[in-house]
Amino acid sequence: MKSTLAYIVLCAAAVVLQVSVFSPWAWNGIAADLVLLMVVAIGLARGGTYAVVCGFGAGLLLDLVPPSTDETGRWAMAMIVVALLASAIQPTSRRSMVATAAVCSFVGTSLYALIGVVLGDHLPSFGSMLGAILLGVLWDSAVAALLMPRIVRLFTRLQPHRV
Amino acid sequence: MLQRTHIRLSRRSRLEMSSNRMPPKGIVAALVFASASLMALSSTGAIDPLRSATADFFGPAESTVSAMARPITALPRYLKSKSQLENQVASLSAQNTNLQAQVNRGGYDRNRLNEYVGLSSMAANLGYNLVPAHVIAYGPAQSFTRTVTIDAGTDSGIKPGETVVAAQGLVGRVVSVTAGTATVLLAADSDSYVGARLSDSMKLGFVRGNGSLSGGGTLNLQLLDQSAVPRAGDIVMTWGDGRSGPYISGVPIGTVANVYASLTNSLRSAVVVPYVDFSALDEVGVAVPVGTPTVGDIFRADGKVGR
Numbered sequence A: 001m002k003s004t005l006a007y008i009v010l011c012a013a014a015v016v017l018q019v020s021v022f023s024p025w026a027w028n029g030i031a032a033d034l035v036l037l038m039v040v041a042i043g044l045a046r047g048g049t050y051a052v053v054c055g056f057g058a059g060l061l062l063d064l065v066p067p068s069t070d071e072t073g074r075w076a077m078a079m080i081v082v083a084l085l086a087s088a089i090q091p092t093s094r095r096s097m098v099a100t101a102a103v104c105s106f107v108g109t110s111l112y113a114l115i116g117v118v119l120g121d122h123l124p125s126f127g128s129m130l131g132a133i134l135l136g137v138l139w140d141s142a143v144a145a146l147l148m149p150r151i152v153r154l155f156t157r158l159q160p161h162r163v
Numbered sequence B: 001m002l003q004r005t006h007i008r009l010s011r012r013s014r015l016e017m018s019s020n021r022m023p024p025k026g027i028v029a030a031l032v033f034a035s036a037s038l039m040a041l042s043s044t045g046a047i048d049p050l051r052s053a054t055a056d057f058f059g060p061a062e063s064t065v066s067a068m069a070r071p072i073t074a075l076p077r078y079l080k081s082k083s084q085l086e087n088q089v090a091s092l093s094a095q096n097t098n099l100q101a102q103v104n105r106g107g108y109d110r111n112r113l114n115e116y117v118g119l120s121s122m123a124a125n126l127g128y129n130l131v132p133a134h135v136i137a138y139g140p141a142q143s144f145t146r147t148v149t150i151d152a153g154t155d156s157g158i159k160p161g162e163t164v165v166a167a168q169g170l171v172g173r174v175v176s177v178t179a180g181t182a183t184v185l186l187a188a189d190s191d192s193y194v195g196a197r198l199s200d201s202m203k204l205g206f207v208r209g210n211g212s213l214s215g216g217g218t219l220n221l222q223l224l225d226q227s228a229v230p231r232a233g234d235i236v237m238t239w240g241d242g243r244s245g246p247y248i249s250g251v252p253i254g255t256v257a258n259v260y261a262s263l264t265n266s267l268r269s270a271v272v273v274p275y276v277d278f279s280a281l282d283e284v285g286v287a288v289p290v291g292t293p294t295v296g297d298i299f300r301a302d303g304k305v306g307r
Helices: A002-025 A034-045 A048-064 A074-088 A094-118 A126-158 B002-018 B025-042 B048-068 B070-126
Strands: B129-138 B147-150 B163-165 B170-177 B182-186 B193-198 B204-209 B219-223 B235-238 B252-261 B268-274 B283-288
Touching (some): A002 A048, A002 B070, A034 A048, A034 A074, A034 A094, A034 A126, A048 A074, A048 B048, A094 A126, B048 B070, B070 B163, B070 B283, B147 B170, B193 B252, B219 B252
Antiparallel strands (some): B129 B147, B129 B283, B147 B182, B163 B170, B170 B182, B193 B204, B193 B235, B204 B219, B235 B252, B252 B268
């Protein structure tokens, strides 16, 4: 229960940090996706139900919190897949964590864009979309290389000890 | 530190592996369905209350965090604006240099324009064509003749003896010509005698230079009629016909400044302040008879500029 609360607080904090602190650092409008990295970390540390529920919740927050104007549920859907992906991968080293983050970033953002296409969103050309996704992957990999082991360790500590 | 983390992580992973790492399919399906439903609902506006509630809760948090993080978030903008400012400084200083050059040229260009306009009206007043020329060299004072070289010669139809004027008045006369240049003896030279007439009393005399260009150079006027007294402020014009004598008539020379009686020879002479600043000549015109063939543009006696 305590750890669930901690996850909620951390995800909410990640959403706030993402829109208020990371966005101004954006390069060409592309910023590191802190929430996505958070979901990846939960997936790596805890896996399973926790990760999927947290991914859904964090994604939903990202969909609802201003300045988001997209269809609600887009990020939620993408984050569920990210959480599943991260849960499926076994982390062994910092390098593999960064690789996981990169793959999740690519898949998550692509899925988000793809849902937009399905919903008939006005999207830029395929080239610029791919550029944005790859730039996001770069950003996320860089931030993951710095923070991911620490976040994963923190989440692992939050895990209630099993007997 | 990191090593320990990894060890712990892999232990956890093994623990996780032993447990069910992947979530139950039912939960995933439920969440995916929930997301899809939300997407479907969001276009109907049913989500809007939820959205505004979230905004109410997260808006203050966002503004607080962004205010706290301003030193960090302002950094990219600072870096960006710094390079922008550097670019701006560079472009503005280039612009400034450009404008400064224009300003510096401005007075010069305006003066030249005035000279051109003056020469044009001078040509009309005199009834002569004026061949425009630039003063390109001043003769040294050590040669004891005050001459200048102009950049027009026989190619432009200039012949020795022709009168040279500036927009303000008389400059001198041509003493020698080459194909592209001509040497002009300034009226300020001490060997230069110019037939002169007082415009008030029509009295005749001669204007002589004193060889000095300082202060624009002053001239001396001696009247033929020794009993006549020039008045200060009288305007002195040239007198002659330009064919038998070197100077054409009607070119303003200067104004009488003061009159004094010479003690040695009882001649009255007057100091004439010339209209032309002999030390700052630039654009001049050589008076040539109408119809003289020339290569360049010419200020025509009918007030137009052409061949």
